[in-house]
Every structure is written in structure tokens, then in C-alpha cells.
Amino acid sequence: MAKEYSFYPGCSSERRASASNYMVSVESMCDTLDIKLNEIPDWNCCGASIGYAEGGELPRHVMNARNMALSEEASPGQDIIATCAACWLGTKETSERLRGSDALMADTNEALKEAGLQVKADQEVRHMVEALIEDLGYDELAKPVTKPLEGIKIAGYVGCQTNRPFGIVGESFENPKYLDKLVETVGAEPVEAYDQKVTCCGGALAFSEPDKSQVLIKKIIESAYDHGAEMIVTPCPVCQLNVEVYQGMINKKYNTKFNIPVMYYSQLMAVAYGSSAKEAGLNGNVVRSKKLEEIAAK
């Protein structure tokens, strides 16, 4: 039976934005899995992890509450799914705070009234990975695999925000295993000893504090190499961006030779499900994965 969700794609997923290839692969993946995503009409930015400084508390919540209100109107009764870690976290945080505080709910609705909206916070806010694992399960996700990604060693880089503070049910904050399991599900080989799976990549501070952040990114990549990974997989657009695009700069600075593809889980799944390189958004990666492209071309 088709699964149907209210969908919050987030800014980075827009066409010609930094995670547009993520979106492409998600669409392919969902097609295969018969998942219907109902995009929230006229959604706005979540405020991201950096919005607090200028935005403060209530405005930030109002940003998210507006999306929630729009979703409640357009797709009542459906869970809200986000693909971006920050979008998910920001919206979920707002949802929980609103549910926990009548005062905040009142303030928020007072502000939203200006836009002609009202929020109830009655929809669950979930990350795409949660929906895949909890609503379908690994067995179900394995069924459509037609081109198993045999022999590819992949380090599952979970990062922070899909993992903390909420995380995926049943997973530990320090050693989540769901990416390893997804890697297994698509027939590839998880690098289970990879020990930087929850190290922070610097997040938004990759922009404002590049030197400090790159130290972290270097660690993340180095460990993947050290443990024999050929590829890194991640569920988060910021992680993907930071770990992929700074490799050149880090190479220059530290005289390293990093050149490791950083993929989204959805890209692996799309390829394994038989999508073309383009449908899997493989052309969107700065560091290309030949192996995946070869499999996709088969």
C-alpha cells in the first residue's frame, strides 16, 4: 500500500541548490518504494541551526510553525517528513516546544495570525530515514534491490542532527547503526569499525569558522580512509556538503590526497533499485563515484 506523507523539502533541496541531487535521488527512491510526498505549499526556511542568533526564540519557532500550519491545512493527519537534518530538527523542536508550552503556543499563534494562519502541532515531524526504517523496515527496503552494490565498502557518516538530540528510535547517540544497516540492505559492505560516524563536521560554522571546522572534517574523512572505506554515506545535506566540498582545501592545507565520494543514502538506494546515474543524482556529486556510476549504467 502506498505510504503518504506531508513533505518539507527545505531550501537546500531546491533546484540548483546545494542538495538538489539529494532531492533527485529521494524522488527516485520514493517512486520505487511507492511513497507519496505531498510538498507543503509555500513552505519557508526552518531557520537552520544558525537562525537563533539574530532570530531569537519566538521568531524561529514562528518560522517553523508557519510550515506546520500550512501542512496541517494541506495534508491533515499526515506525518511531516523532512529530508534535511536541520529542517527536521528545527521543525521537530518547535513542535515539541509548542506541545510542551501553552504560553509559547499562544504567542506563536498570535504571531501567525498576522499571516492568517494557526498551528495545532498535531502532526508528527519525522526524518525520511525514520519513515523508511520504522514504516517500511529493512526487509521491505531490500525487496526492490535489483543491482546490489556488491563489494563497495561504505562508511556510514551519521553526523549530528539526525542523531541528536532526538535521533532515530532504538539507535544510540554514540554508535548509531542504521546507516550500516541501510548499506547492508543495498548489498554493499558497511565499514562498521568507522569511528567518526557521529563526529560533528562543524555544521554552519564551516562557513564562519572554516579552519576549526576543517580540522573536524579532516578527521571524518581520514578515519574513513583508515578503515578502508571507498565511499562515505550520510543522511544530512550539511554533512554531505561539508565533507565533500572541502576536500580540496584540506588537501592543500594538510597535504593530504582526499578524494572520497560522499553520497546520500537515497542515492545508494536509487542505484540499487535500478535508477540511472541521473535519476540517482550521481551527476550532482563533486567527487564522483565511478563504481556507483558503473553499476547505475549496467
Added chain:
Amino acid sequence: MRDKNAETMQKYHNDFLREVEANVEEGDWVHMCMQCGVCAGSCPLGDAWEHSPQKIFMMIRAGKREEVLTSDSMWMCTSCYNCIVRCPRELPITHIMHGLANYAHRLGIAPKMNPTRRFAKLFWNNIVKTGRVNELKLSISLYFMDGFTNGVKTSLEMTGMGLGMLKTGRLDAMGLLRSHGIKDKSGLHKALKKAREIEDARKGLS
């Protein structure tokens, strides 16, 4: 608002703590810290902090108002949430750090040149304008944050990266020109304006 810096903060009395509780997001958790230091050890940019979260909480309790609010420590928060999930007292440390940064920023005493503070401001203004992030505009304004010359330098440094993004279709070269954002910009603006008013009133910041 009152100029609290001019007042003598009574050391180890609750004056500053009360101010933080009233005005800082999740500030009413500060008194629950038991100084175990797990947050300090958990922070990925811990090396870069002059004062760890736990120490900041102690400083708040010791009444060190100026030192806390002018500190750039909380601006080092990457929002990784390690501290939150490990804190044995379940303090929402990430949010308190954000709250303190925001409060210092709103008071105008946050470190002026802190890059994260400036980036955050650019970012917020960027998203509020159209309701969605314009990544190119954001990057460019970030590069030119420290003036034109530095900006050119930074953008040159970043060229390799930008080109890669362009080539893969993940950066919109026309983004400066293309119309962008949500339809109901005005509704969003009005709601945010209202939200700001409510919050300022609550915190005595207007």
C-alpha cells in the same frame, strides 16, 4: 532597558542568574548544572572555547555578567547536541548557548567581529527576505563580510569549491537575478515582526 553593566553584580548572589532565567532561552536551567564538565569535554570545538558551557554556568552563578555576555565562547556552538544528550542533568545546553549568544547580541555587547555572529545575522536576513535561503547571495555576502579586498581573496580561495558546485548544478549562478522565495512573503514578514515584538516585550528589550 537598565544598564546592568553599570550595576555591581553581587558575586555569588542570584542577580545575574535571575536575569538569565528571565531573558535567555532555556536560561531557567542554568541553576541545575552540577559542574561535572561532560559538556565541556563533549564539544567538538571545545579547544576553541575560552569558557566551556559548564564554566559559563558557574560564571553566571558567580555574577560575572560582562565576562559571560562578551564571551565569544558560545558563538563556537556548532549545534551538534553532544552536550545535551550527555548531560546528566538534562540541561538543554545547546539551546542555552544559543540563547546566551542571542541575548548578548540583542544587548549589543556580543563580540562585534565574531564571524559566526556576523554570519548568523547575514543568514537570518537572507532567509527572512524571501522566506528561503539564497545560497549564492549568502555566500557572496559572507565572503565580502570583511570588506571588498578580503572578499575577493576569500572568493578566490573558494573558487574551486564554487566551481564544483556550479558544475554539478548545486549552485545557481543566476541566483542573484532570479526571483526567489515564498509567495506569501508579506504574511511571513508580518508574523515575524509580531513575534519579535512579543519576544522583546517579554524580555524588556524593546
Added chain:
Amino acid sequence: MSDEKKTAAYICKGCGLGDRLDCTELTTIAEKEGKAEIVREHEFLCNADGVAMIQKDIDEGANRIIINACSRRAKTEAFNFENVAMTRANLREGVIWSQPDTDDARETTQEMAADYVRMACAEIKFMSIPEENPEHGSNKRLLVVGGGISGMTSAIEAARAGYEVILVEKTGTLGGMAAQLYKRVPDHEDYADPQDTGVPEMIAEIGADGLITVKLDSTITRTSGAPGQFSVDITKESGVTETENVGAIIQASGFTNYDANNLPHLGYGKSPDVVDQAGLEALARAADGGAIKRPSDGKEVTSVAFIQCAGQRSSKKGELSYCSGHCCNTSIKQAMYFKDANPDVDATIIYTDLRTPGNGEDFYRSAQKKRVIFTKGEVSEVTTSGDELEVKFNDLILNEDTAMNADLVVLATGQVPNSGVNIEAATPVSVDEVEAAAEADESRINTEVDTGTVQEVSVLNLTYRQGKDLPHLRHGFSDSHFICFPYETRRTGIYTTGPVRRPMDIAQAKEDATGAALKAIQAIENSSLGRAAHPRSGDLSYPDFRKENCTQCKRCTVECPFGAIDETEDGYPLFNESRCRRCGTCMGACPVRIISFANYSVDTVGAQLKAVDMPDEFDEKPRMLVLACENDAYPAIDMAGMNGKRYSPYVRIVPVRCLGSVNTIWISDAMNSGYDMVMLMGCKHGDDYQCHFVKGSELANIRMSKIGDTLQTLNLEPERVVDYEVAITDIDRIPQLINDAAEIIENIGMNPFKGF
């Protein structure tokens, strides 16, 4: 009971004994040498059939039973016969399991077994069947000394079990320190707020309980007697004295607050606004939930600082080195007095380690919720500035010297036990020490005393030979075995409870006092049956003494670890059997060997060691005698056997009740009999003593240090007698010590007395 002895010996052939040993020879030995009237072999002595066989013999008159089988620690449920004297030769753990099963070893293994059979037969000849102490008393009333929380609890709990109680309190009211409190630290979920002390309810219950007699304004001016038959003088402030008889005593004499006047650097005595925790309770009671006012000018306190560990956990002279345990929670509670009355009062607690164990953690969190400020810091000084106090301290987190102002400063000072006179501070523990001290012209001073804190007023005024009060262990707290058997004091039938035992809070004191009441009731029940108390619980044997041979040397009266022996006016020992713990230290101390137990005496052991078939000098078969503490060394040797650890076949092991019972005559007998070495194995002594009879192993050690002279007069090497501290876990070490002894003998040669 008829005292006609009829000896029956049983030789078990199970567990490999039949295969490894020549049991026919053992039977012959028991018959011929041991003169046992009945000797029977059995394939499986501990099974129902074997046991029935023995019981049948007993039913037909056998009353001295020798079980030649496994260790006395094994199959106790099978070999459990009434109205007989029994001994057990340890042929399994002690012989076949400790010796290799080889042809070479067969001869020496058999010799071991044969000797153990001889020893058992020799021992039983001197054993009689213990009968209950005829001098026992059976007064079932309890005396509780001290009417604070601990004493009231003991009284209430004992009465609830149906026992009569006399509760003596030195002041005019019950309640003690707890009655001075405004509220107490919570003792139940959700551990969030101070709760009522419960003192008035307890006083009411005591008043309404017909089993409890309260004597206020009274102290104990004399205590004599023994469990089941104490006689106590209770003297009123007016001087009127009544004498009461009781069966057991609970000492709940509580604590005194440490004198904060010793802490002028913390401002005490300099400003009335520096108070101790007791002082704060008084202020809180005066405020009764309203604003607390400071003493100097009656101003409502707006800021208060608590200084933890004031005069405690300190190495400074005159201060307490220990932690009083309750004070962190108490300060938290007191900070809540302020916060609950007015959340705007600033309350800061300056601590180095916040010690709120167990659910105290909930209380700590609750205080934080109430915005009590906790600061890890070391306070150096409290000074006065204007009408405010300034607390100078080093903030250990912020790593800086700093200061804060407060209207009121509370010092968390400690508890000093009201434990009476420190009877051991200047009293030697052994007669040998008396002599040594006389030679060195100095008396043994207990260096652990915290000067200035010891209470020198006797609580019990015991008429005991060894002093007026119970011995202290450390810091003036009463001695007990502390970990496994915390209630066991060194005065049988007298139990200490509450902060006199260790610092404690109300919740712990109530629990402790309930336990003490149980122990007191137990002492009453045991003494009324003429039985021993812990650790030889139920033992009916007691020391018997032949006055006519006594030389009035006082060794037994000085050395008894439990102060059981008084002295008559003419200097003879006066045994109080009900106070006796049956360790045999008196027996070991007696130079003329006139103290014995029905089933344990100088003869029972002496006969054993002399029964051994001593090879002559040229046999190259030395003999070592081990006198092993039956609680630790002996089980360790058993377990060595169980685990197949091998040790020399030349050793003969005799369990003793305690090394304190080892009489030096055994050593000379052993030497005269031709043993090449004697090894004493007992428990660790000293501050962290492990001896269950407290002083036994220490006394043995002192006695053995003197034995060198004796050996010298015999022209024997001092190495021939050694004294080891061993533990029950020395399963590898003891076999090693035994094997080492064989080597020592090789070096120093055989005992020249062999064959004489």
C-alpha cells in the same frame, strides 16, 4: 547426664578415602592406640545409612564420636548429633586432596591420615559435652541510654516486639538533638522538601507505651553484671539513685556538636551572624516558616552562605579528620528554609565534595530547582565588612580567589561522639605490654585520638575490670567489627547505636537503632539459654577455672578482648560467663593453664599434638605443627585441598578457636615432642584488624614475640616458631608457607629433642 565416656570412631571410605588410604590400619589405630570402644568403617558415611549407623550407636550409649572423614566444615548437616562430644579427623581435604595420588606419596599420605586419627582419638579423651552456663541470667528488660532519635527508636522498636524498656535521658526532655531541629532531611519519595522531625510523635508513642519507662534528668552511675543480669544505678539530677536490673543495654548517647569556637578564622565568635548548623536550626525554629532573621540586628536575611566541612575533613590540630556525613544534606535542607520562605533570598553552599549519597541526590537536585547556588570552593576566611560578612574563598571551578558577601554565614561543623571515656588510650592491652611499658617508662598512647574532642565523662560507668566504657576504635567512635558485624561491640550484651558508632543522619540512626534493639533482644534470648553470642553463637561451652592454682597474675583479666573477666578483691579472676564470647584468649593467656572449656582446653590440643607418631631424627621426615585459626586459616587450608594444591606431608594441622587461645605450653610441648617447627596462622591485627575476636591474633603475636627466650633456654633456633598473618583467601600462600617451612628445616636441621 551420665559422664561415662563411650567412644565411637567411624572411618569413611568414600570420596576416594578407601582407595587412597589403608583404612584397615586406621581402624587398628583407632582401636589399639585410640582405645575407641566402637570402630566402624563405612563406604559412604555421610549418607542416610551411615548417619543412621552412628545414631544407632549413640542411642546405645556412644557419647564421644570421632568422624574420620572429610573436613569439619563439610557435610555438617549429616554429622549433626545431639548430646555428644564430637571431633572430626580431616582425612579428605586435609590428607588425600592435599597429597599427590602417586606410589611415592602413598607412605607419607598414610602417615598423615594415621596421625590425624590418633590426634582425634587423643582429643576426644579430654572433651566433655558442653552444658549450658549455670550462671546465666534471664532478665528480659532492656536499658536504653540516651533519649534522642536513636534511643527513642530503640525503645519504641523493642517495645513493639514485646520487650520492656527503661529509657534513660540525661536532660529533662526526650528528643535529643533532633528536637532542636526545625525540620529534618526527607526520608521518602520524592526527597524534595524538608519534612517534620517526627519527634513529638515519637515522644507521644513512648508516653503511651506501657512497656517503656522513661527516666529523665538521669544518668547511669554504675553498671555491673552481664547479659541477662545487668545491675544498673540510675541517678537523678537530684542525686536520688535507683537500682534496676536489665538483660541488655543499648548505648545511644549520641553526639555533641563540634565546638565552632575552634574556628575563629571562619568568624565564629567574632560575629553573631556566623552560626553553626545547630544555631541556624534555632533561628529557623524562631522564624517558624517566616523570614529568618540574623542574630546581630534582627534584620531579615537576604543572603546566606553555607560553609561545608567547617573544622572537618581536616588535618589541622583540634579539627576533625573525618566527615560527618549528614552535613551536606543538612545545609541543603537549611538553604531550603530560606528559599521556601522567600525565593528571593540568595543561598549559596560552598563545598569541596558534595556528599549526598543515595536519594540525597534527589534532594540536591530539588535544592537546585529552588535555586540554591552550589559552588565548589575552599573557604579561607570569613571577615566582617560593615554590617555584612565577607566569605573569602578559592573558587575551584573558576580557579580564582574570590569573595562573596552574606548577611549570615552557617558553618557545617561535625559530630563528636559521646562515647565516654577512652579506656584504651592509656591502658595496655596485654600484661606483656605492661611489662614492656614499665621497662621503657612510657605507656601506650593511642595516637588516633583527636585531641580536644574526646568526651571524658563516662556514659555507662561500668564496674568492669577493663574500664568504665566501651572501647573506642578511631576518632572516639565505639569499636565494632564495622563491616560484616557492625553491631558487635566488645562488651557482650551492650550495643551502641547512632552517632556514637559513626557519624550519621536521622534516617540512618533510626535504622541503626532498630537493628541495635534486635541485637539487644537477641542477647537477652541467648543469655537466658546460657548460650554464647556472636560469633560462636549458640556455643554452650564456657570457661571453667580452677581457682586453687591461680597465681593472680591478671593476664586473663587484662587480655580478655571482651572485658568479660573482673577481679575479686583478693585479685582472683571473676568470670562473667554470659559476657564471654568463647574465644579462649584467657585460656591462651594463663601461665598456669587452669582455664578450660568443656570441649576445648589446653589438654584437648596438647593431647593432639603429642599424639602424633614422631619419626626419629634419622628418618628424614620432619614434622611441622600448624595451629590454625578455625575461621580463616583453616578454611583456606581446606580450600587448598579442594583445589588440589599440594603441601608437605610432614605437616600436622590443628584448628584453634582463635590464635588468642594458643597457650605457650603448646609450643614447648611441641618442641619437646620433637616437632621441627610450629607455625601459628591467624588473622591480620592492628587498626584494620580482621580477627573476629578483635584482639586474639594481636595477643598471640605479642606472646610469640616473647617465646624466643624460651627457645633460647632450650637451645633452639628462633625460626622454629613462626607467627603468620593469613587470610581466608590465602589458598595458594598457605601451602607455600608450609612448603617453605620444610625448606627452613632443611637449613637449620632437625629438632634435637626428637626421640627424647
Added chain:
Amino acid sequence: MTDIVATNETILVVGGGISGMTAAIEAAECGKDVILVEKAPSLGGRVSQLYKYFPKLCFPTCGLEINQRRMKANKNLHILTLSEVTNIAGDSGNFTATVKTAPRYVNENCTACGACGDAVTAEVDNPFNYNLDKIKAAYLPHNMAHPQRYVIDPSIIGTDEAEKAKTACKYDAIDLDMQETTMDLNVGAIVWATGWKPYDAAKIQPYGYDRFDNVITSVEFERMMDAFGPTGGKLLRPSDGKEAKNIAFIQCAGSRDRNHLTHCSRICCMASLKQTTYLTEQYGDDEEAKASIYYIDIRAIDRFEDFYQKVQDDPKVSFIKSKVANITLDEESGNPVLHGVDTEGYHRYSNPHDLVVLAIGMTPNVDISEIASGVSTDSSGFIQVNVDNGGIFAAGCASNALDVNRSVQSATAATLHSIQVVNKVSAAEA
């Protein structure tokens, strides 16, 4: 087995650790009829698995020997091992307790001669050593096991191994047809002394107990010191058997933590202080031997402060005021690396150690609400002692996180409470 006679003047003690043994003996020595029920095949509980006690550094088996002698000498006391109380019905003075007894497959004929153990080759996890090693499937639980009687592990029942054991026994002590039995006991009062268990260390994810071999718990560390433990009394770390000399002790592992146990487990500071002395015992003055205690507050209350001061004077031991943030593995050396900040003055560290010992928290062993109704527990699951639990009295660590001394104290108090009930019964019937 002798028939158990129980009446409403009988006291039932549930749990045969130090608290239950104490309660049972103390009551029996007051002349009361006592039934002691223990789940394991022998008495002694967790203390029998400790190497030493603090603060005297004496051996738990020493007190155990005394207690066992007291039990052997007392005819009022009946012991049921391999037994659990599964249900309690009725009221104070008249309870019906359902006792389920698992088969030992060995009867009272057993002489502990060891022939069955020699005959059997199958091995099973050794619970006495926290499953860190194996034991023969026909075994004596440990050297001091009381009753001193072998056990056949159920896993070999129905196999040749069991038959081998049976054949080896000359005394008809092995009964492979033994079945689980259930009986109802009428008793007057109940002392509940089911004790504690270590908090599940794997749940403390930042410390990687489930990921790093060289991160162990304090209870496991105790077993390593025992000559009969999994490492034969040496401090050999699990990953490579190397001698562990530079050892970290992490306090509050699970305790004082709203993500785990909210209470302070009271004993852990003292346990770690005690365990630092094991280094001196093993390595003497070897300068490589180092103990680092990572702590929030050192809770060495009352007379234990002496011990703390003594350990502080040991140059081998250092104290770091810090809750360790997380542990990573140095793959080359196998060393766990501890990351965190010493909050006394803010010093960041990344310290490698040979071995990490988690001072693991205490949590109640049994949830009594599944067995008896109306017994009040606190938020940590401990039975509250200061409320009316109607004839059921908690003793020892069933009532709180307690050390041995406090457990004995608690058990002795619980004993009197149970005696009050049965004395009332007997007074009413007299």
C-alpha cells in the same frame, strides 16, 4: 530435602546475599523459625564475588565463613536454593508465598567429591565470574559454596554429558529427572533482600562498554583480582591479555544521571578508591602503575574519609574532577582514550589508559511490584522503608544503594520488624 514446615510465626527471608543471610541468621538466633530462599545454587550473593571490602581491605569470604558457620549451627533456619518467590498473597501475619524451585539435578547425597565435574567435558558461562570465563557443566559454584553441593547445568540435561556425570557419581547423588517444583508457604512476615544488580553498562553509550574490550565494570574488575577469577588474580586486560597498569576509574557510571539512574549509588567512590589499592598489591612500587579517578564529587562519607585521605597520599593515584565525556579507541595500542575536561580550572585532556573501569551504578535486582502488591517503591525502584508495607520489610540493597555495613544494618533492622509481626501473631495465639 527435609520437609519445610512453615506457619504464620515463620519469617520468610527472600535473597541469600549478605542482607538476607544476616536477616535469616539474626532472626534464627532470636529463636525464630526462618526460611531463607535464594535464587542461585549457593548463598553469598554479590559480596561473595568481591575481592576485598572497603575500608579494611579484608576479604568478604571471612565474614561469609562466620555466617555459614552460624547457619550450619542453627536448627531454626531452612535454606532453599535455586528458588524464587514468585507471588505473595495475604497480609501481615498471614502470607502465602509461592516458591518456585529449579532442579539442581543433584541431591543431598552429594559429597562435593568432584567426580561429576571431572567426568563432564562441556563448559558453560561462569556466572560467578560474570561470565568472563567458563566452568564445567557439572560444578561447585565457588570454593565457599553453601550448601556445598554440585549443580548440573540444565543445558546438558538430555545429553551424553549428563549421563557421564551420573555415571561418575558413586553416591547416587545425581538425579537427572528432577523437575521444577512449586510450593506455597504460609509465613507471618517477609524480609525482602533481593539485592541489586549492576546497571547495564552498555547503555552508557559514550563509554563504549559494548564496543571496547578494555572498558569493563567495577564488579568485573573485582573478579580479576581473585585468584579463582577469570584472569587468575592478575590484572590482565581483555583485549590482549596485557597487564593493565595505567587504569582509569570512571565514577558515576550510570549514577547521578537523569539519562540512567537518578540516585547516587553511594558505594562506587569507595569501591574505586579501594580498587586503586589493588595496583599496589599487584605492582608494588612499579612506576608504570597508575590509577586515575575521574569523579564529580568523592563521596567518602563519615569514617570512610580516612580511607580517602590514605588513597590521596598514594603517589600512584590521581584525581580528575571530571565526568568523562566519551571514550575512543586507539586501535594500534588497544588503549581506550578518555576525553573530557578537568573542571577544576578547565584543563582539557585526552588520556590513554590500559584499562578503564566503570564504577557502575546499583539498581534493584527484582521489581517487587510483579510479586507482591501494595509495596511502595521509590522512583529508582528501591523499596521504601519508612512506609507501611504491611509485613514485608526491605533489607539491604532492595531498599537502597547501600554498602555492606549499611546493608547489614538495614537487614538487622528489618529482622526486628519481622519479629514484631510474628511476636504479635504468637501473642494473639497464646
